Amino acid sequence: MAAPSGADGVPGPDAGWLRAMADEVRAFDRSSTAERxxxxxxxxxxxxxxxxxxxxxxxxxxxxxxxxxxxxxxAFRLLTHEGLLVHRLHRGVFVPELDEEELVDLYxxxxxxxxxxVRRLGRLDPVRLRPLHDDVAxxxxxxxxxxxxxxxxxxxxxxxxxxxxxxxxxIDETAARxxxxxxxxxxxxxxxxxxxxxxxxxxxxxxxxxVDGESERAAKELEDYLQDSEAELLAALRDRAGExxxxxxxxxx
Amino acid sequence: MAAPSGADGVPGPDAGWLRAMADEVRAFDRSSTAERxxxxxxxxxxxxxxxxxxxxxxxxxxxxxxxxxxxxxxAFRLLTHEGLLVHRLHRGVFVPELDEEELVDLYxxxxxxxxxxVRRLGRLDPVRLRPLHDDVAxxxxxxxxxxxxxxxxxxxxxxxxxxxxxxxxxIDETAARxxxxxxxxxxxxxxxxxxxxxxxxxxxxxxxxxVDGESERAAKELEDYLQDSEAELLAALRDRAGExxxxxxxxxx
DNA sequence: CTTGTCGGATTGTTCAACAACTGTCTAGGT
DNA sequence: ACCTAGACAGTTGTTGAACAATCCGACAAG
Numbered sequence: 001m002a003a004p005s006g007a008d009g010v011p012g013p014d015a016g017w018l019r020a021m022a023d024e025v026r027a028f029d030r031s032s033t034a035e036r037x038x039x040x041x042x043x044x045x046x047x048x049x050x051x052x053x054x055x056x057x058x059x060x061x062x063x064x065x066x067x068x069x070x071x072x073x074x075a076f077r078l079l080t081h082e083g084l085l086v087h088r089l090h091r092g093v094f095v096p097e098l099d100e101e102e103l104v105d106l107y108x109x110x111x112x113x114x115x116x117x118v119r120r121l122g123r124l125d126p127v128r129l130r131p132l133h134d135d136v137a138x139x140x141x142x143x144x145x146x147x148x149x150x151x152x153x154x155x156x157x158x159x160x161x162x163x164x165x166x167x168x169x170x171i172d173e174t175a176a177r178x179x180x181x182x183x184x185x186x187x188x189x190x191x192x193x194x195x196x197x198x199x200x201x202x203x204x205x206x207x208x209x210x211v212d213g214e215s216e217r218a219a220k221e222l223e224d225y226l227q228d229s230e231a232e233l234l235a236a237l238r239d240r241a242g243e244x245x246x247x248x249x250x251x252x253x
Numbered sequence: 254m255a256a257p258s259g260a261d262g263v264p265g266p267d268a269g270w271l272r273a274m275a276d277e278v279r280a281f282d283r284s285s286t287a288e289r290x291x292x293x294x295x296x297x298x299x300x301x302x303x304x305x306x307x308x309x310x311x312x313x314x315x316x317x318x319x320x321x322x323x324x325x326x327x328a329f330r331l332l333t334h335e336g337l338l339v340h341r342l343h344r345g346v347f348v349p350e351l352d353e354e355e356l357v358d359l360y361x362x363x364x365x366x367x368x369x370x371v372r373r374l375g376r377l378d379p380v381r382l383r384p385l386h387d388d389v390a391x392x393x394x395x396x397x398x399x400x401x402x403x404x405x406x407x408x409x410x411x412x413x414x415x416x417x418x419x420x421x422x423x424i425d426e427t428a429a430r431x432x433x434x435x436x437x438x439x440x441x442x443x444x445x446x447x448x449x450x451x452x453x454x455x456x457x458x459x460x461x462x463x464v465d466g467e468s469e470r471a472a473k474e475l476e477d478y479l480q481d482s483e484a485e486l487l488a489a490l491r492d493r494a495g496e497x498x499x500x501x502x503x504x505x506x
Numbered sequence: 507c508t509t510g511t512c513g514g515a516t517t518g519t520t521c522a523a524c525a526a527c528t529g530t531c532t533a534g535g536t
Numbered sequence: 537a538c539c540t541a542g543a544c545a546g547t548t549g550t551t552g553a554a555c556a557a558t559c560c561g562a563c564a565a566g
Binding site for chain 2 (some may be wrong): 547550551552557558559560
């Protein structure tokens, strides 16, 4: 039903044709207005244009986007479900501020999913690893150019393609949510180079372990990888919190 | 921010009081008509009152529930995101019919999360296992009474409390969604006794492994457990599908 | 048996208005 | 100077109605 497979009838030679076409149609008429608005806002939030803690006014956005309030609210709901906005009753929607506790929680589930996916992989057809190769190559290229934003994007796509190897819709969706939230944390931190550069190399190392079918070792490596990433992000977050409370003098000295 | 913990201030002796009260208030003022409607429908769907494949008419529900169409649609969105309803453009919302592929996908993520949570547990304070004890006891009690619906409910709560041991909000929420979908699959299958009875004993066995701190063995046991559960559900689903296509004669014999 | 067309029914989207709630500010008391 | 109660303005929650777009079955023509 909800599965986009065209596997209803004959699995004849037309299957590829039909399925590709069906997917295209689906992508085209995807219910539009609300989702288009959601796409727009999603980009803004992930890109960091909207700072964490900021409230998104319905009235204001309705004027700018020329959509009805109900439609806008539907877009809000989509993004809220993705974790990119938080909704507080009678107060509106806000760009979430990930505190340390939230970040730990986020990485907890991320480790669970990604490591488990990798551990269960075993040896697999090299063709399926192609998207991962492309992502690593893109990251290396962007790193050479010094475009750390692009490096971050490529790294995120690497992880998305990594979990996609499990071939599970629900895992893909859950991972997508988590990775979007991770990017949110990224955007709240300065110095993107220090944040992304080390993981270009580690992604390649991870990929090579997968090519060799060393899924168990790959899972172990990924575990450390994510541990380090979390620690670094946590440190950056703590620094920022320190600055914030530091530059404003105490009320009663 | 979004975390509903009341652990902001002093962890003094009042913590229990305050937290309980805060939870109660929160449960009360989460009114938001849409959420109340969603709660109502959620129960109906999980309980199996609404058969899979059934369409929920907006007009009809608006009349019965005395809410506006927009509000009802908001409730639909909430449940759609939980996987308890599917939305087909210009056709309405339906109670999903889980086919075999979907069920496999569902259990794939369920295994990933539950097993990983258990594997990482290690030895832990017996107090934290108390909810699990209660759930197993409730299931055994209901089984003695022959109330297999209650057995199913207790088993589901056992798993919810199991993953709660990880102490992660995101894991709790994801598991809740998955378990709701599992119940959906249950309701689509007859003979609840055969479906639930074996797992009462297996839940107790699992719990005892946890009491002994044998988290690695517990994870392994849980893996088999879920494998069996999936297989049984798949078989039941296949049977039902067979009956359906069987009682209608072929068009061109 | 397939293809084209029509009409009823249902959903998608928008709008405007009112009710309910939140955070802030002020007035008054201690 | 500090605290509390109450009013105020601004925002969100909810409703009902309206119109456009789309689906579905039926019916007719090739």
